[in-house]
Amino acid sequence: MKPVRTTLLGATALAAILGATAFGIAQAANQDVVAIMGATVFDGTGAAPHPANVIIRDGRIAEVGPNVKAPRGAKVIDAKGEALLPGFFDLHTHWTPGGVPATTPQIATAYVSTGVTTVSDFNAAPESFAPRRQWLSTLVAPHVNFAARMSTPGGHGADWADTATTKWVNTPEAARAAVKALVPYKPDLIKAFTDGWRYGVAPDNTSMDEWTLTALVDEAHKNDLKVFTHTVSVDRGEVAGRAKVDVITHSLQDRRLDAEAIDIIKAGGTSDTPTLAVYEPVKPGQPARDPDESPNVKQSFKKFDNALHNAKALHDAGVTIALGTDAGMPGTPHGVSTLHEMELMVRAGLTPTEALMAGTAFSAKVINLLSDRGTIEKGKRADLVLIKGEPWKTISDVRKTDRVLIDGKLVFGPGAPPLTANQATAMPSVPAKAAIDDFERADGRSSLDTLRTDDPDGGLDRTVEISQVIARGDQGHALSVNARMSMKPRPYAGVIIPLTRGSIQPVDARAFKGVRFEVRGDGDYSLGVSTSGGRWSAPFAAGSAWTTIEIPFSALKPAGERGAKGEWTASDLTEVEFMGGRKGGEKLWMEVDNVVFF
DSSP states (O other): OHHHHHHHHHHHHHHHHHHHHHHHHHHHHTTTOEEEEEEEEOOSSSOOOEEEEEEEETTEEEEEETTOOOOTTOEEEEOTTOEEEEOEEEEEEOOOTTSSSOSHHHHHHHHHTTTEEEEEESSOOGGGHHHHHHHHTTSSOOEEEEEEEEEOTTSTTTTTSOTTTEEEOOSHHHHHHHHHHHGGGOOSEEEEEOOOOOTTSSOOOOOOOHHHHHHHHHHHHHTTOEEEEEOOSHHHHHHHHHTTOSEEOSOOOSSOOOHHHHHHHHHTTOEEOOOHHHHOSSOTTSOOOOTTSOHHHHHHHHHHHHHHHHHHHHHHTTOOBOOOOOBTBTTOOTTHHHHHHHHHHHHHTOOHHHHHHHHTHHHHHHTTOTTTSSSOOTTSBOOEEEESSOTTTOGGGGGOEEEEEETTEEEESTTOOOOGGGSOSSOOOEEOOSEEEOSOOTTSBOTTSOBOEEOOOOSSSOOEEEEEEEEOGGGOEEEEEEEEOOSSSSOEEEEEEESSGGGOSOEEOTTOOEEEEEEEESEEEEEEEEETTEEEEEEEEEOSSOEEEEEEGGGOEEOGGGBOOSOOOSSSEEEEEEEEEOSTTOEEEEEEEEEEEO
């Protein structure tokens, strides 16, 4: 009998071992699973808020329901008494050095900490898309959609940017060609500055005609790109509707919409992001103002009243209202402005629920992302925000952010890891290469494989500039710059050579002493060197004969309004620029070759 007893004991022990092993395997398999338990879920589908548990696996929502159990070994978030919503969207932002915050990691933090998990950036040049996407992948950041920009010559958005940053078009043929030129950069959408109305403070000299806009939209749609337009007046809203623009990305403010205009916009399938936050005359934290204190102030209140009225009128007519803010512009800080936009929608007459829908599912819909995110449903991306409140009753509760998840990972709130990756203000520098540009590449790019860009002064009347690579006899090729100065106090022209693609990642040039180049021209010029902290410059002169000039870093001084703050270090350089100014109406020429660090 002893052998039998031994066998029975062995079977019992084996069962225990197998059970423990299975328990361990289950725990290990579920260690990256997140279970949000006991929340009141606003799922963005139109259903009323309801109690439910949400299970997240591999960054996606795996299960949703009131009776769903937390898998063994899952990371459990006790959300009793809290609201769970899809992460918020902001479809109109500018990640610009002039905004608040002013640097990419800090902007990312501002959005993550307010539950904004998807944004569109309208500020980036196409050359910068790839390096910025790479940089964002190293940060704790929302999903960022990059917009490729188009405008008319001298139009809004083209009154400061180069033609690589904002394509200039004023014919259907030019619009189609510009879209095709942008496609290789893999933009997420097109932003077209189509309205030349300057809010009543300047004449409309630059609106895009309907034929050009229609061709632009058609070509963009052929390439699966949505088109958002800077449209701020009712007449141009009608043009957007007839051209079948996807989204008008501002309020219509010059007057109140009539039924005919609304019908045209609706018939075009056009949606609206009113960006009320940027137009609010008295922003949060600012002192109260008397609308009658000046004609300009009175006009700003009137335009804002039109904006509120027209947003509600479009909504009531069945036009989809989504969320954008123009954050990064004055008085419109990143992150909190997204939440305030929903408050302003309620002020315009939407219900809190309708404002939440605009900030979640409807924004996902108009950017063509609803199949991926924007609602809390099985299979959707787990971009979620937990709020200590009931924002469908009191919209200001959207400010009570408790926790935020992006791709199923807890990124903000109790239990989230510190945002260490977001502490820096710039990408880590890479070592600078000695050769900057010898102008010998046949594809028009620099020796560093970067895209040179013209840099004329801004405004409606801009300096007319042509830069091109020309033959230099037996010396190969050189860069030629020719310009006719605009009629303004300090006109200028220049050519920028980025030191890395898109001028995003700085270079460390401390192994060198300065910049050397060969040049000839017709007078005085400046060498500019941009850094992460601003711009530096030094003067030089050139005559009709070729000469070699060396400018040591020690000769550089902070340059004008964009001048650098702090000490020169040579550790964070982003661009080298050759520039010159003359009197209004005068001409300038310059030829440059063999630009190197020495």
